[in-house]
Amino acid sequence: MPLPVRLRDGSSVEARLFTFDGLRDGREHVALALGPSDPDVPLVRVHSECLTGDVLGSERCDCGPQLQEAVDRISRVGGFLLYLRQEGRGIGLYNKVDAYALQDAGLDTYEANVALGYGEDDRDYTVAAQMLLGLGADRIDLLSNNPDKADQLRAAGIGVARRVPTGLHLSPVNADYLAAKAGRGGHRLFLPGGSTLTPRG
Template sequence: MRDPRDATATSDSSSLIELPTATVRTRVTVPLRFGDGYTVTADLVTFHGLTDGQEHVAVILGEPAAGQAPLVRLHSECLTGDVFGSARCDCGPQLREAVERIADRGGVLLYLRQEGRGIGLYNKLDAYALQDQGLDTYEANAALGLPEDARDYTAAAQMLRALGIDALDLLSNNPDKAAQLRTLGLKVTDRVPTGVFSTAQNVRYLRAKVIHTQHTLSLTELTVG
């Protein structure tokens, strides 16, 4: 069922953003292996014509059943969490979960080069230093003169359209992702929550997501120890 915190599911056509066309550049099959031993074969797709000029990649996993919308995850790049296993965020576990859930259901993971909610790696690490002084993740961005969340999902919508996807179920706790995709003309039928991957080091960060940007995480599961 659609979450009430999402923006209105059906937008007036006059409010939709015109979406430039992107095209598939390359599609190649790659066997994936994760640190816990999970393996799956995926098709990686690159694109021409993405509006932001970034090298985003679509990871196609499985095939949806006939008549079923694909399960889609918009995953923003996180070097510290995805590659080095940082416990300061939940990005690595979310990526691992998403790949398996999408492979089981059939769909696409979009790996988006938007480190640090769009502020870049160096700025993200600067924000970490401010968080060590007591600010939360959003306050730290503001103290650096940066937006709380600078991500724009126009390129993600272009990628989905280039893959022939107009309707989808979105694997996300973030209502802004669904709202942006709908404004860009895609039909988000349902927003499916991810798991909650809390650690002693990231629980304050996860609580800030709920308080500042209405992520659908249960605060009762996010008690600061």
């Protein structure tokens, strides 16, 4: 189904929206095809839902800017944006809000999830692999700083030719959050000049 999408510069690009039957977890995930059709190796962003960042513009995380960056970059070279309903690294919206309160009390984003009785990251990307195979994309360039995402996709039968880093969307509000992603989640976050973000302490 055609879906015009607005880019960061105010221009728009025509996307195609795909829905799926028979996904493993039964949730309503979607894919957007953007840019030139049938690139040799499509650029793919597997993006987990973040109501606070994607919709409300929260600066506590980098999700909203990463989503906007993905649409811009994929629309230039061709590929897919997969939007997965895995709020709060898989713990759900209300639990994520509870995790925010624990972060305000001094825990990092991973420690807060564990304190609530969940894993540090409960996302499962098997469904993303199902979606990609359904789209005919069994070999991709993955737009992500997250090594676990690439590892899970490979284990589910997707060839990840390259992991393409996203930009670093750093602000005074999310610096500790990003440092935790680098230190505990193994995310490669590149600072201007080529150095990487590392956690404090």
